[in-house]
Amino acid sequence: MFKKLFDKNERMIKKYSKIVEEINRYHRSEIAHLNNLQLHEKFRELKENMENIDDSLIEIFAIVREVAKRTLGMKHFDVQLMGGIALHEGKVAEMKTGEGKTLVATLPLVLNALEGKGAHLVTVNDYLARRDALWMGPVYLFLGLRVGVINPLNRSYEVVWEDPEKVEKAIQENLQVWPEGFDGDVPPEESLNQKALEAFKVRLIETTRREAYLCDITYGTNNEFGFDYLRDNLVYDIKDKVQRGHHYAIVDEVDSILIDEARTPLIISGPSKGGTGLYRQFNAYAKRFKKDVDFVVDEKHRTVTLTEEGMDKLERLLGVENLYDPSNID
Structure with missing residues (x-):
């Protein structure tokens, strides 16, 4: 009960x-x-x-x-x-298989x-x-x-x-x-x-x-x-x-x-573009930047963020006016 x-x-x-x-x-x-x-x-x-x-x-x-x-x-x-x-x-x-x-x-x-x-x-x-x-x-x-x-x-x-x-x-x-006129639940297939x-x-x-x-x-x-x-x-x-x-x-x-x-996670991946030359180029640029001047490190979140000075320096090195312009995404 x-x-x-x-x-x-x-x-x-x-x-x-x-x-x-x-x-x-x-x-x-x-x-x-x-x-x-x-x-x-x-x-x-x-x-x-x-x-x-x-x-x-x-x-x-x-x-x-x-x-x-x-x-x-x-x-x-x-x-x-x-x-x-x-x-x-x-x-x-x-519902079991076949129950509709x-x-x-x-x-x-x-x-x-x-x-x-x-x-x-x-x-x-x-x-x-x-x-x-x-x-x-x-x-x-x-x-x-x-x-x-x-x-x-x-x-x-x-x-x-x-x-x-x-x-x-x-x-x-x-x-x-x-x-x-059929009043049942499952009519015969031939009907x-x-x-x-x-x-x-x-x-x-x-x-x-x-x-x-x-x-x-x-x-x-x-x-x-x-x-x-x-x-x-x-x-x-x-x-x-x-x-x-x-x-x-x-x-x-x-x-x-x-x-x-x-x-099993869904992961989108693909081959890297442009080979390794781009990585070598930016590795060389990174060595010119000074901590707390051109970039700051957040130990807790494990991130590195460019300062305004660092942003200006990188744009000069790359020869672009605005790093975040959509035309510079590639």
Whole structure:
């Protein structure tokens, strides 16, 4: 008895169960009967009038659930809705392989993407990033959201409709992958509407790294997100940065990425330029400088800083007017 009273997980599940009941109730009364055009319009209205994403969770989750049925023939189970709520709140949700983590992620990704600051899904390898973006792409594109994928070797992609005309026609004709009249949770594969499946196909097109990050939702690996962050901190001009900020992210296999792989640091390195001549030149200059006149030493922080006199001396030796001018960076 005491375990049930004081078990935090039990309290959380009870809280989430009530929210799931509200999602199901809203889905039945406000969403399920809408045609494709009305469903698209409903989402647009919510997006435009939304002030706080937390207040819109029930409506958005219900819409995403219905769109997944219509474009993929997949339905979020109640436990998957609970997983989506937990991920939205920044909690760790443990799910076994095959329990639908990829589908669960669509719920909080769509919700957090509505703030217009980008939502990231961090996977463990490049194959999963491409596969999951393509697999769930129809849900996002149906709602008018853009989806990007970042891969190694500076390869970046955007998910787009394979045939936009077919999609437009399918929406107009209210085509749905989910079998008409089927009231279960998992429809037989042969019962899915093949014409709708064909219409809602997506593909990848190459795009710039920056454009991939400007998409509403971006899939990629932890290494690529990390190295892009490091590279962005090395650029001289802000226009050369590819990431636009860090607003919301879901980390797949979080124990592996934040514990196991985190023990290996991300390091950007490359061959030195210009050989050793430059080092010899500055070594000769350094011998002409006097401590406490041309430079000061901070023993505690182990740093050496040039004084004004030292700065003037170095500029004369190098033959430049301003050592910190951007043109003198090299």
